[in-house]
Amino acid sequence: MLWGIVAGVFLLIFLCLGRRLLCSKIKSGTVFSTGKHGNTKEEEDEEDDDFGLLQYSEKVQGGSPLICKSSALATYLLDTCPAFSETTGSGWSQIIWAHLHTILNLFFPVETEIEIARDHLQLLDQGIVSLDWVVGPHPPSKSRRATNIFPSPPILLIIPNSFGRITRNVQQLCSLAMEQGYYPVIFNRRGHNRCPLTTLKLQEFGDPSDLQAAISYIRFRHPSSKIFAVSESSGSGLLLSYMGEWGSSTYVTGAVCISPIFRCQEWFESRMLWFYRWTILLYQKFCHSRYATVLGDIIYTERLFHSSSLWEFEELLFCHTKRKAVSWQSYWERNEPLRDVDEVAVPVLCICSKDDPIRGNVDSTLPLELFKTNPYLFLWLTKHGGHCGFISQDSTIWSHRATLQFFKSVTEFFRMEERRLSGPRRSSVLLYRQRRGTLQKRERAYSSINIFNWQRSYTR
Template identity: 55%
Template sequence: MPMWAPALCIASLAVLALLARRWLAQYFQDGSDSDHAPRLICKPSALAKYLLKTCLAVRAGSQPRWLWSRLPHLQTVWSGVWTAGAAVHFTRDYLQLADEGLVALDWAVAAAGTRRRTSSNSPAPIVLVIPNSFGKITSNVIKLCASALDCGHRPVIFNRRCQNGCLLTTLKLQQFGDPSDLREAVRYIRYKHPSARLFTVSESTGAGLLLSYLGECGSSSYVTCAACISPIFRCQEWFEKGSPWLYHWLLLLYQKTWLSRYTTALGEIIDMEKLFATQTLKELEEALFCQTKKSNLTWDAYWEKNDPLRDVDEVAVPVLCICSQDDPCRGDADTTLPFELFETNPHFFLLLTKHGGHCGFLKSRSSAWSHEVLLEYFKSVSEFFVTEERTKSLSKRKCAGAVNSMSYKCGRGNSNRGDAFCSHNIHEIFSWQRSYTR
């Protein structure tokens, strides 16, 4: 061994130690907790003030001071793969749609021997979970169901046609932003549980379906409030630019794998050889819905029909979106998040964190800060609406009493006239209508 070899090894280790120190300092810098506190971006309203006051998890933030919590790729992979600690089983309901298609609803139930809190005062609220558009049931979804069960809710996962073991009974797949199947599923849940509140949650690209549904249905959505974990908003651009190559390759492989089970049946409407030869998610989406044997849509025309934000002005319920600045799948927050939407639309709330990855926000191996926020958010919105309704009812009673009193006073002394009613418009005097968007 040359005489200079030990000195070179020592020098190399010293350089590596210096680089490691600088790298660790990047994640464990002496910044205050306020530097990492999440920001609630929204139009000022009574509901926004109430959420900041009552949702403790929002103020607490999501960043435990551990190295892995600052690594977005590790959080993303961990939340998408690891399922330990989630003691949840599912019972499946198949729902036949109007066109004889089939979707599945997986109701979460606690594992044997596990005690869950239940409410004795009212029917347990239902949490409808919409997974990503590729149908992959991730660890994030399983842990969300477990957390909802712990709080006395009834979680149910919506599975699209041909996904997650749901059989393909018609030669039709659900387009990215087509809410028709989800609308029938919500009506079924409403029919089976008419007195239960309904909350909805989506993750990742599943937000496209949820936002499309809320926009098309407006005030008839039957939903109390909704939430999105790491939503993809600019979906056309996301398909065109793609996510980092590893995630892109895994999603492409996963989608081709489950489509391969229906090669013969789908071959009647889709060029399957062309589909399996695709190299990008954009090409795959085009092969599935644009350039088929029965339709010939342009890429832009397809997104005119399926853009999640096409009817966003019609959304009539509160929607909380939890996003991180270091999301490796969505991309740069400054260009991929529609900040103007949250600053001008009183129904949308953006909770933006510095760290969290894509659908990560992990506090430990089995718990996620985003789930704590969602469950507190559901509770706070419900309480806020109850308070608003009580105030409105009280105002109505006061208004009715004022009408009677003013009618009596205006009619008194005019008994020889035929009209004994006041001619004033009482609603111009008393304005009791209130709204959480004020």
């Protein structure tokens, strides 16, 4: 009954959004006439301009552009990732359905929920984060495909959005990863997703210290497995912060950000569509209400739960507290995800769509210059897909296929480079391999002393 009411409300809102978008198209005088290549007039104009990226990106025939600096790795990715050649649909229906893609993957449940085994990891300040190891449902033996390029099952670390919700998008990625031989694990921040809040400290938006402790713990438990990381939506801010701050010292082999938010301070200050704004805000209030009493010692909870914007909520949570007061600007100086992006030293793929209704306008929200100059950053920019949607015609998520293909191609490329290069000579794309001796020393140090405390529980 409850889900029927929720679905009805979503359908009503979607119809209203569709009507508004249609009216705006008609009023602007746009005519959807088919051009000589089967594209609409609007698409031909878009291809002529294409945001001035043609000189910096390699176009995939019939597919989406991979925007990056020219390199051997970029060429190899285009040759070995079939998902980069898939078309993303076109027409006015795709523009309207971007909202449906977003609503379906962020708010609707999956048909079969994943089964997890949870590790509670106690940190140095006695705070707790949790790691949810996905243990089921097990895929059929015929559908499970072993990855021959990995000597042991690789770890797929998934970072959900910064609000802690485990979405349909995340659960479907876990299921697909298990089918392809990965061992998925979901990172939960302090107080998120029923993770206990044991200290009067919440994790700031771009503070990677807790994530680093979790990755070190994963490496400690699985020293022979490669670690890949995937982040969703605003959770990409934490992953990008970690990749920049730790640079070549990270244990992560490759990373993918699905519908990331890059300029986060501007995103908090902007006014997105009211439906998404209030949905995210109400969900945050609901989650934090569980700790209202204890948080009242450090936060003005009455003002927090009466806030009317994401900006105000974040500011009251971390800036205007009872213990200290810091300016909004200084808060983002230490939490902006791109503050150390020049230090990223492993391949990172960002999957974005031009019609993302949550991120905002492409010109003001995508730092295209970074992808033109940094050989480790790749942007797959599609015309359609919404926010964390990317639903193909066969109802599968093609961003998930692209993610796993990217990890496989990156691993194969570095393996070929290692075989090609001999002696002390090393290619610039193998910088992160030079730290192997250092990492092995760290692993031996970790094995000699128990620096982690954890407790496992099984749940759905």
